[in-house]
Amino acid sequence: MTLLDTTLKQGSRISPLVLISRYGTFVAFVALILFNIAVTPHFLSWQTFNVNLTQVATIVIVATGMTLVISTGGIDLSVGSLMAISGALAPMTFMGKLFPIENTALAVALAFVIPVAVAALLGAFNGLLVTRFSIQPIVATLVLFIAGRGIAQVMTNGNLQVFKTPSFQFIAMGNLFGIPAQVVLMLIIAALAYALIRYTVLGTQILAVGGNERAARLTGIPVKRIKIFVYMISGALAGLAGLVVIARNSASDANVVGLGMELDAIAAVAVGGSLLSGGRANIVGTLIGALVIQLVRYTLLANGVPDAAALIVKAGLIILAVFIQQRADKV
Amino acid sequence: MLTLIKPKSSGDLARMGVLLALAALILFGALRYDNFLSPFNILSFLRYNSMFTLIALGMAFVIITGGIDLSVGGVAACSSVVAAMLSTHSWWAGLAGGIGAGVVAGLINGLVVTKMRIQPFIATLAMMLASYGTALLLADNQSVSVSYDTGFTVIGQDDFLGLPIPAWIANGAYIAGWLVLERLPSGRHILAIGDGEATAGLLGLKVDRTLTIVYLASGALAGLAGVILASQFGAGQPTEGVGWELFAIASVVVGGTLLTGGAGSVGATLAGALLLALAFNILNFENGLGWISLSAYWQSVIRGGFLLVVVILQAKLDSNRKVD
Amino acid sequence: MSLLLSMQDITKSFGGIAALQGVSLEIREGEIMALVGQNGAGKSTLIKILTGAYQRDGGAIRFDGNDVSFSSPAESQQGGIATIYQEINLAPQRSVAENIYLCREPRKLGFLDRKVMRDGARKVIRQFKLDIDVDMPVSRFSAATRQMVAIARAVTQDAKLLIMDEPTSSLDEREVAVLFDTIRTLQKNGLAVLFIGHRLDELYALCERVTVMRDGRTVAAGPLAGLSKMDLVRNMLGRELAAFEALGRDLQATGERPVRLQLDNVGAGVRVRDVSLSLREGEITGLAGLLGSGRSETARILFGVDKLERGNISFGGQARHYLEPSAAIADGIGLVSEDRKVDGIVPDMSIRDNMTLALLPKLRKNGIVDRRRQDEIVVRFIKTLGIKCASPDQAIKELSGGNQQKVLLARWLCTDPRVLIIDEPTRGIDIGAKTEILKLLRNLADDGLSVLMISSELEELLAAADRVTVLSDGVSVADLPRQDLSEANLLAAMAHQVN
């Protein structure tokens, strides 16, 4: 069968075009850094670098889960509330309020496991609403967005939990090879998610579910299980991020932990170039997207832009970054 | 609303469900609480919630096209500030200014979505930030008093033929919205765009223009809600409106409209908004009974649970959705 | 007659890859022009450029005496061009009537006149010999019905030029005849038609002139009357076509083979009432029937997409009840569905991933996709099926319709299935590739594969099937072995009335 010659490019899978499109967000990122070097006082310092990385860590952790959810065509508004729940649970666990634990090491270990597991379960609950009851993701996760923080507040009666437990707080205050632990955590999670999408069967199946759900089902992909899985991962990562936040603050305040996180995370995903309609998951993009958002925030703060004006600038920059990203995609 | 009367598809059935739930909740309140059906409660309920029904209407149209408008709360806040500042000139300057601010925001939303091809979620998220920013700048971070001399406060605070004026405004908007969606050709176009923009384009629809107008309308309605906000409470409030978009989205969805677009009902959206608003009102009355003094925290847990029950019922009724 | 449309030297490239490199096309007023070419030759791209769905890179277009450059389909529609695009384009949740009148709704005092709209739609639909409720959303109907609605919409548009991109690919002969009658009537009123298709008989039956495209260029244009089919095909392919031989096996000669998959009195809903059929090892079983006779839905039940409500399915002698496609797949069953846009492609995904989607779990090595094997398989199928693409990493949505269909076929072939259900296997596939694909199926069957081939093309069934089961109104009314197969027998069985 000699139809037209099919030129098959092998090996050189990354064409220059793809590279440019990847650089869309990256260009915005580099531009911001250059701008800061020129304008912001004391920008080029190790400590500044550190501050920005540690502050962005929780956004990246949550946004990674969000990327997976969004790539299946869903969205998860409940992440902030799940952070609050896990943030409320952890101190209750290691301070023995849930049930008395003698062994401190065990208590601290459980303080990691229980909150993350609970958050994962609640994530699975979101997934169940989406799959089993065919409730649309925005609304399904709106339920926990509203009720979740309430649950955390009820558990703590709205009160602040203050603690000093270095072994627990290691995930936010510790250092690994001179790098803050939460930054290491963020990098590991992003790398795992990247590998999941890029190299595994599951990753491709996730994208297929987001790209065309009916077709995915017809090729035997367990659509419902996959959806529940991504919501569960999103929940678990939100739970983990909640732990980082409270560990950093030596205090857990159910009223504010994770407040507004869903919007930051979604913005990071969008700026990073994943479509909100699903079918694509750009983890590196999400990482850079989160960094862009963080840098914008830092730039505005450090240059003394008042909050009101900062909101407007931030809005413009988000639009601009997404626009550049899309332009690059089209080349 | 006429479409509500004879269920043709399972979608209609879901809409009937909202009406039934609404009726059940009213009955529950009337039987359980004194003064629940007192004119005072009904009138103040309508006066206050007219703002939310207005933004839910705009949201319904946006969602029918397959989009979303997260900026409504911010736009309402910004419009309330503009309206309050202009109300010193005359009542209609306040009214026009507030709506105008909403129109501008909606127009920008529409253009960013259609011309820059930025997804509605992001475009309107940015507009939410920008409109709060603008509101705070204009108002210098404080509430702006309206003028009590130009008659501006009549819009929000007075009654006409026994009904609060904001309720009349909302009624008018809903009738107009119903006419557009059900009785005008443009309603068919809006629905078809929600079915799939690319397809609609190939069918010869002016997709960009229609979408821009829909976002503009949503902005204008949010602006109108902002005018009522300023007039009813005597101040333009730059920090008000937080979470209104979620209330509106929930109302639309509870009204049986799919977020994927292409279908939806104006009447059921109104029912959805009233249902959710009533849940708040009932919680207040329940607290007043004194059996259980619900903390604010329990209230949000209950509200979440209520939403859950409603959407699950909805999903059960709308069995059609499960087919594919 | 004067020229209605003239397109000169049209060029267009996507991301640096040329799709059209100098195409010219001329249509006179009131004539029916055929546009033919292999899959990926650029036919659909050409008409999308004409109607403003794409913008051209170069060239000139004159229409109705003016230089035109439509910026959107809306504009070309107003300019007098009605178009049916290759992938059926209707608003799925809108009713049949609304779809037919979208953008030119009848009005009374500015308001929608629903009565006029409904009555008008009923009239048009009846003209096409369809019997459907015009108030139902079009998504409720089969691909064929939707195609008819799209056609009805286009022909009532009162245009000067009607463009149809493969309108008959999912229709059976009855509807094709109705369609052609309608077109001829419209032609008498001065309408010109541009007709794209892969079925030569239809082209000869309908068209007066033909334009042949190859590799994004016009290679020939002229009257169809004097041109032999062989010459036309040679022009299209740039080579000779292998003879279209009879591929089916005579069962008496080969003897009875063991049954692999058996359906007994299967039913679900109202569309599938009582279907019995058996698929044997190494056989191609055809499934024939008129539009809406329940063939596609039978396949869906068999594959576990829709729920089995009545009757039994057995695989290799054992009872089966597939609740999900994955269960059927586990038994080695594959389904190439009828509607590639809705049920087939994952548009943003690469050809590679689309092709191996069903195979992926088997390509897993320690949870990770074995890229080497994947590449090997993808490259092999791109070659054997002659899929025209820039690279395996190209998004499938960028392929021409026929090439997408080939990728979907490969999706199942690469899983090495034991039973393959194909709903309209050669839909949109050009004549050169069609023979090759049927041959390929034959070879696979000879190696033991059971094929269930749902087809509206009698010619195809007659050529390739070993036996044909005929459905009428959701009931299997006949089971014809090879030796009894003839057009007359099939038509008689299909028209069979059950009650």
Add this chain to the structure above:
Amino acid sequence: AAPPLAKKETYKVGFAQTESNNPWRIAQTESMKAEAAKLGYQLVYTDAAGSAAKQVADVNSMIAQGVDVIFLAPREEKPLIPAVMAAKKAGIPVILLDRNVDQKLAKAGKDYVTFIGSDFVDEGKRVAEWLAKNANGKSKVIELEGTTGSSPANDRKKGFDETINAAGGFEIVASQTGDFARDKGRQVAESLLQAHPDADVIYAHNDEMAIGAISAIEAAGKVPGKDILVLSIDGGKEAVQAVVDGTIAAVVECNPRFGPKAFETMARYAKGEHIEPWVKNVDKFYDGSNAKEESAGAY
């Protein structure tokens, strides 16, 4: 005059709280509930979740339920006027807690009974006065503002800024919002300390942000109390303890325990006493000199 209150054995009392998302508000609500329970009154409690408009609706639903008196912690000065007026029209006396309403539009004694609370402007002023006296050469101030647009943020800024500018020699190098929250306050402080390494004073509009700032200072490798003076308002237990420890230099109290005073004022009103238009809360001031002795009394 404001509507009268009959003398009764027990009352149905409304309390319209503005929000419950910070420890201060929670303490205030607790105090109100505890006092009502002690007196055996029925408390109808609503939470406006930070929305002035909802708070008006909440008050309206209390009016509909026929409460005897309404305690209102107004979210904002102007938008709550309609609530005050509606209650007056319905003959229900209103007592304002912790924030006042616009005096041009409504008057104590006429439209509502009285306002019980502290003076936010004065709080900012007291912090500034302390700083002016005890700066020890420190002069570059980072200000962590409360939620943008909220009246305590506006007033605490106004009182501080005006006083410190008048004192001379001080410079506010950065002033950004930390949303009254510990985490946000810390992040903003971290960023601002990078951009302004020379800053040596941090003035936070509440305890939560001040505690966040302390952890930011430590992360930047500096010593709170020595390199950088931290000043705060609210004076909760944790903050007062920080004053004892020396990490916070000084804090002005803003006591949320309104219950006793609120119900006492109500009782006085029922008896027919004349109530002054502003029942002032007396707020303590903690610094190194008195924190240790007084810390037991902090809320």
